[in-house]
Amino acid sequence: MIAFLVRRMVLFVLSLFVASIIIFVLLRLVPGDLAHVLGGINATPERLAILRHQLGLDRSLFAQYGSWVGRAVHGDFGKSALNGQSAAGELWKKLHLTGPLVLASTVVSIVVAVPLGIVAAARHRTADGVVLSAASQLGIALPTFWVGLMLVVVFAVHWRLFPSGGFPINGWSNLPKAVKSLVLPTITLALSQGAVLFRFVRSATLEVLNQDYIRTARAKGLTKTQALWRHGLRNAAIPIVSILGVQIASLIAGVVVIEQTFALGGVGSMLVKDIGDRDFEKVQGTVLLLAVFVLLIGFLVDIVHRLIDPRLRAAA
């Protein structure tokens, strides 16, 4: 296990390094730099040159990359060139909204989709199993933001149960209002995640049900439920843990759209705005931090895999 952890750690650092290069290069591909934004459309070439010098944009790409990564290693992920806010600080502030949203929708989707998926697999030849599968087929075809809009129409406009969007200005100190404003976004995100998760749980469980060891367990006299409970679920859990890890990465994209739908000022809205403003120093810091997060999840998923799958431990 120690050797595995060390190897995985090295890989993690290496991946981060590669990710930082990709992010840096990606953002340099965009024509029109920050000097253009700060200088305005009437800026003279001299003014642009001065601005570029102040911003350090006239240095070689290697030098720019080097100083960025050098500072990032020391925990400084850069700051906005427009208003001086630090990328990490702003991300942390926005996470007060986005964090609970992502966490809540993940929990809701797991609580609903995992049991339903197992039931649908165990009963896949019966009517209710088929209905569940058809519903999930529809679920993965629904555009998240449209579901959000429809929920707003029904629950916010028609029944006035929840606000149609926005987050209280004083944030979590106004607890009931804050929770209420996140109910519809959470349901929306959970629905799209849940539909995908459901399909995986169902396939993974079906796959397991076809295995010889389940047949053996059944031959020993266990019922289908008992066999699945004692021998099946641990095996089915392996791919399910993987998909959860992957889903967290795709959640970031989902969050951008959901925040736009519900007019929430979280991480997603911030990214859209910063890219629009060409505030790339802040954007590259934010994206790098998000990449750290995603890679960290991958790391954790691998560890969980080892814990639930003894074959992987034996192979090492």
Added chain:
Amino acid sequence: MRRIWGSWTGRIGLVLVGGMTAAGVLSTVWTPYDPHVLLPSQRWKPISFTHPFGTDASGRDLFSLVISGAWTTARVVFLSTVIAAVIGMVLGILSAIAPRWIGEAMAHLIDVMIAIPALVLALVLVAGLGGSIVTISLAIGIAFGIVFARVIRVEAHKALTNDYIVAAHASGASTWRIAWRHVVPNIAPTIIVQLSLIAALTILTEAALSFLGLMPLATISWGRMLQDLQSTMTIHPLALVFPGIAVVLATLGFNLLGDGVREALDPQLKARGASAAIDPLLAPTAIGTDMP
């Protein structure tokens, strides 16, 4: 084709995909009203025979807009899928047939790229190149192409262990020849099924990107329509239903088509009674055999 038509999923999928394409092609030659002309006098007309879906705030016929949107979607789906197919197959097969250490380095690179949100790529590309069908397709195609490459690599690896490929190697066939003559045909079913699912995800992604306002104003698209209609949804909620359903049906069509193809190509799956196969596209790591 006949076998795809033979299953219910395949049949519904073909009808939906065919319907969307037909509506899109039709909109290039005829729409009931010109979807680009604003007629303030005709604003918010209710649903009627002359306006099956009603009109919007600027008097445009929503039915004409929806079928014109189908053409945008069809073009984005085509472009993105082609780009994703090329990227995925080249990277995936190369990383499978390359010497071990290069292949593994490529696989890790692919993993890292997956960690960078595709949406950021789209936002950056549009910021740089301006929003258009081509830039949006490029962003979607690259993002899915990278994920697709993972799937292809795993499948190609599996194919390479077949006895006849080992035999072909032994009889002196070059690596390239083996890749082209044996690996590609071997993984073709997976490729077709996955591309169908990529098409479905492309529709959702395009709608989301257009909803975020990345599509230029002059291009009619379902996501863009929904963005326009969002501001008036408290008064005219019904108008939002039509473009939304168009997205759902088109996505559903490609998903079902993918399932239909899978069932047609893999009779074993049918024998097991349900589509038990784990969809590798949505969870590339779930089937990753190259765990570090």
